[in-house]
Amino acid sequence: MMAATFKCQPTGLHGSGIDAAAPRSSGNFGRFYSMRFACNTRCNTLRHVHTPLSISHDSSTESSLILIRHGESLWNEKNLFTGCCDVPLTQRGVEEAIEAGKRISFIPVDMIFTSALIRAQMTAMLAMTQHLQKKIPIIIHNENEEATTWTRVYSEKTTKQSIPVITAWELNERMYGELQGLNKQETAERYGKEKVHEWRRSFDIPPPKGESLEMCSKRAVSYFKDFIEPQLKSGKHVMVAAHGNSLRSIMMYLDRLTSQEVTTLELSTGVPLLYIYKEGKYMSRGSPVGPTEAGVYAYTQSLAVYRQQLDEMSP
Numbered sequence: 001m002m003a004a005t006f007k008c009q010p011t012g013l014h015g016s017g018i019d020a021a022a023p024r025s026s027g028n029f030g031r032f033y034s035m036r037f038a039c040n041t042r043c044n045t046l047r048h049v050h051t052p053l054s055i056s057h058d059s060s061t062e063s064s065l066i067l068i069r070h071g072e073s074l075w076n077e078k079n080l081f082t083g084c085c086d087v088p089l090t091q092r093g094v095e096e097a098i099e100a101g102k103r104i105s106f107i108p109v110d111m112i113f114t115s116a117l118i119r120a121q122m123t124a125m126l127a128m129t130q131h132l133q134k135k136i137p138i139i140i141h142n143e144n145e146e147a148t149t150w151t152r153v154y155s156e157k158t159t160k161q162s163i164p165v166i167t168a169w170e171l172n173e174r175m176y177g178e179l180q181g182l183n184k185q186e187t188a189e190r191y192g193k194e195k196v197h198e199w200r201r202s203f204d205i206p207p208p209k210g211e212s213l214e215m216c217s218k219r220a221v222s223y224f225k226d227f228i229e230p231q232l233k234s235g236k237h238v239m240v241a242a243h244g245n246s247l248r249s250i251m252m253y254l255d256r257l258t259s260q261e262v263t264t265l266e267l268s269t270g271v272p273l274l275y276i277y278k279e280g281k282y283m284s285r286g287s288p289v290g291p292t293e294a295g296v297y298a299y300t301q302s303l304a305v306y307r308q309q310l311d312e313m314s315p
C-alpha cells in the first residue's frame, strides 16, 4: 500500500504540511529532533487539498499564532523550581488546558509546536480536544528512520483530518541548574529574596549552573525564527505550547520588548495568547490578563468569517 504523502499547502487551513521523511538535527540537550518542512523543499510538487474552511491567501494573508503556557504542573503546585524536569499536570492543570482549549476552539490551527516536556504536550493535546475543527493532533516522530517509517500514515484522508504536532527541546523551559527541585520560598529564605528574584527574572544573570533568560531566548527565538515563522509566512495557523520563560523570550521578540521590559512580563498557566502574523509583522490580539472569549480576543475580519463558518458547520 502507498503511504500518504504529507503535503505543504499554500493556503491557511489545508493539510498538515509535514515532510514525514524530514532530516533531523541534534544538540547539547541530549536526544532531540527538529523538523524541516515540505514547504521549504517541495512546494513545486504540491497540489491543493480542499477543506470546507478557508481563509483567503493572497498578499494580505494573515496567520494566527496561539501561544500557551502549560497548565499547572505538580511542581508548580508544590512551588518547586522545575526548569527542564519533566513533570506532568495537576488536575487543575488539566482543567486549565481544557478551558484554554474552549477559548481557542474557534481559532484555526494547522500545526502545533510543543516543547519536549510532557506538561506542554499534555496542555496542547487537552486543549485540542475542545477545538471545533475536530482534527486530531498527532505527534510526529522522526527520531530515527524506524520511527519515521513505523509512524507513517497510509491514508491521505486521515492525514487531512490530522494536525501535526512537532516537539522541540528548544522550546523547553529555561534550564534552572542547581535550583531544579528546590522550593522557591525556601530558596528565597536561604539566599535572600532579591538574589532569587534576580535569578528568576533578570535578563542576563543565570541561576547557579543554569540558563539566564538571555541564554534560553537564544535557542527558543532561533527555533521560532527557523521553524515556526516560515510556517506562518506560508499561511499556516500555528499553536505553540511551551513554558513561562521560553514563551517570555519569544514574546520579547514578537512584541519587541527591551531586556528591561521583559523582566516584568509574567504569564499565567493555561492562558492562551493570540497573535496575528500579517505582512511580516506580529500583532498581539489577546491580553494575558482576564481571558474571556468576548473580552480578550480582538477578532480580525478573517477570524470572524472563520468563526462563522465553524458555527454554520456545527450541528
Ligand SMILES: O=C(O)[C@@H](CO)OP(=O)(O)O
Binding pocket: 076, 080, 081, 082, 083, 084, 173, 176, 200, 244, 245
Ligand atoms: O520553575 C520554573 O521552571 C519556572 C516556571 O514555573 O519558574 P519561574 O517562574 O520562577 O521562572
